[in-house]
Amino acid sequence: MIQQACYSRSTKDRIVSSINTPAPMKNPLAKKLKPIKEVQTIRGVQLPIGLEFRQLVITGPPGAGKTYYINQIRGWPNEGYIDLSRKGWWRDQTLIYRPREINLGIPYRGRKEVLTVFDQEWRESPPGSLQIDYQRIRIPPQSHSLLRTNWRDRYIFEFIIPEPEVVYERRRSRQKEGYFPVDANLTLAEVTRQIQTYCDIALYLHRAGVHVCIRHDISEPPMLISEKGDVSLPPWAVADAKPRPNLKTLTGWKQLLLGQSPIPWFSVTDKIQELTGPSRIPHDGKSLDILIGAFHLRLSPEIPMGTSKDYLRFNRNWIVKKPGSCSEVNIRGFARICPGDTVIIGRSNKDYDDLFSFTREVAKRQLSVSNLKGDLLVKPLSDQQRISVVRIEDLDSREQMDASRVMAMRQVRSLLGGKIADLDRTSALSLILEVNEILATESYRPLDGYDLPGGLVELPDEPTPVIIGDLHAQTDNLLKILTENCLFQALKRNNAILCILGDAVHSENIEEMERMDSSILIMDLIFSLKRRFPANVFYLRGNHDDFNPELSKNGVAQGLLLKMELERQRGHAYVEAMQTFYHRLPYMIVSPSFIATHAGPPRAGTTREQIIQIRLNRQTGEELTKNRLKRPHYLSGYGKADIKTLRQAFQASKSTPIIVGHTPLDPFGSVWQNVGGIKNHHIICSSHQNGPACFTRINGKMVPLTYSAEPLTKLINKLKHRP
Secondary structure, eight states: OOOOOOOHHHHTTTTOOTTTOOOOOTTTTTTTTEEEEEEEEEEEEEEEEOOOOGGGGEEOSSSHHHHHHHHHOEEEEEEEEETTTSTTTTGGGTTOOOOOOEEBOBBBTTHHHHHHHHSSSHHHHTTTTTBBOOGGGOOOOOOTTSOOOOOHHHHEEEEEEHHHHHHHHHHHHHHHHOOGGGGGGOOOHHHHHHHHHHHHHHHHHTTTTTTEEEEOOOTSEEEEEEETTTSOOOOGTTTTTOOOTTSSHHHHHHHHOOOOOOOOOOOOOOOOEEEOOOEEEEEOOOOOEEEEEEEEEEEEEEOTOOOOOHHHHOOOOOEEEEOOOHHHHHOOOOOEEEETTTEEEEETTTHHHHOOOOOOOOTTTEEEEETTTTTTEEOHHHHSOOOOEEOOOOBGGGGGOHHHHHHHHHHHHHHHHEEEEEEEHHHHHHHHHHHHHHTTTTTTTOBOOOOSBBBBBOOOOOSSSEOOOOOOOOOHHHHHHHHHHTHHHHHTTEEEEEEEOSOOOOSSGGTTTTTOHHHHHHHHHHHHHHHHTTHHHHHHHHTSSSSOOOOTTBOHHHHHHHHHHHHHHHOOOHHHHHHHHHHOOEEEETTEEEESSSSOOOOOOHHHHHTGGGGOHHHHHHHHHHHBBOBBTTTTOHHHHHHHHHHHHHHOOSSEEEEOSOOSSSSSSSSSSSSOOTTTTTEBBOOTTTTOEEEETTTTEEEEOOOOOHHHHHHHHHHHHOO
């Protein structure tokens, strides 16, 4: 049975103490934990099958049972301490001796010194007053070099996080037996806050690529944090993924020194060959097909255009998709397998099943595919159906480019007059005035009391929706989405609708926050798209779509800076036109497939009519652009009940996805699904420097797609013009 939380809601409901009952908190690990199925028993404790004993670092809140656990497995007896904000903490002498119990020093906003959850200053702070400063947390570096230590793989952090009432009763009992200062004046609310903090840290480290597992009790198997279904499994959680080298053989020394696996190499040819056991397929730049009965999947090396050799050396990703090319009527789903990832291909992998619609002949766990520094390790897991491999085409991925993509790049360039660059003053003013006229009679928007398009866009079930989150002046990310997967051609044929959830302006990169050129360029591109596809491109208002002087990031008044730069480059008339554009924007998109807004649902609830009459409901507009998910440090945010109320307002089913931007949960990803433990509540950000993300409908379901970064502004402008 899958554990759904660090602590269960039903347990909290049984707590009746009026003094000690904690305020409800959003559990960051809700529905994200899955038991590790392949385990080994070491001194009576179940541990992951691929884990090396000395990789283990034990941590958790006071009273979790860390000391007992260490004694049971005969680890290092003395507890240690690491300051997560200190540079190079992974080299600390504390971590030399393992397995070992470790307490964590956590950085908080506005406080120079880190705190542990049992420090008096931490215990006396009011609930919600301490906000973890994630930007100060240092992450161990990852290295693929023989001469450098791969600190990321050296440790596996096991968080012991029992249910709050268990820890509370345990600490009360031990306080009766002796003096434990950390247990003095203890309340259940304090225990719950401590557990919440360790859940937050565990999730953050997991997203940063640190090896993390969770355990409620040492009598139970450990669990993985899994935010993408059964898509990404670390090698240490899969049997035989990292076999130990035999140093009595030449093969063993090669495995140790060169990282070579003893699993036999498999040469893919144009002849169909059956896989009868684990096989290693080299990264040679060419695609291959995996055949499971009559079902086919294509695996292709991902080699982004314009990237350096160093990037390709350490980012040998593979793209998984169905064979065939995209078309203007077929936006395709795909997945990515990055170095170090292991994926299970089969019907039990819900994310892959949503993308590829596995037939019944594919087993629930048909095969595993691991990316070992670019090479593929393919391992059959079921004999239900034979697995074969074949090479359909012998072209290197670097030697080919889909003609449809080249055509899309040229057509996108033509939107701005033949070059991806700022428009001249006259052309820019003409363009924005045309867009404002389109907004005055925009399609799919019911009229408000002023006979103007209201704040709601009601889309039909067709064409296929493509949803883009906050772009924050990353023009290349927008170009990537437009030119991939035949999206631009689909827009031309009225087979796709592009929905941008606001905040296309104001870069969030520290060195670019005061520069507005990229903001101006990306809005020129969006305006050009709106003029070209008036009924197929929609832009929602975000909190950054404003000239408000109080709109700032890291002390930079970006709203005012953009206004000043537009006035300098394009004049007062353009600034007034931009202000009109902001006032005419919608705030929410509703369709049979999804509901989307920039920030989230209003706390006080809403109705369809209130969204349409947004000009009369300023508070609703504020919440739709500025609201955030309720968290321990943001108790005024929206929660599960507000999501439910929003669906009810539009008579949408429980399965209808609510998709928002505005609040990226960490700097490592672009998409976060079922956020806050709320099913079908997703956050998307499309401004990541490693590439954008979008949601689209594949096989009747809204699924996320993530793309690699490419310097497309430069590459598109270098394309030769056709005679």
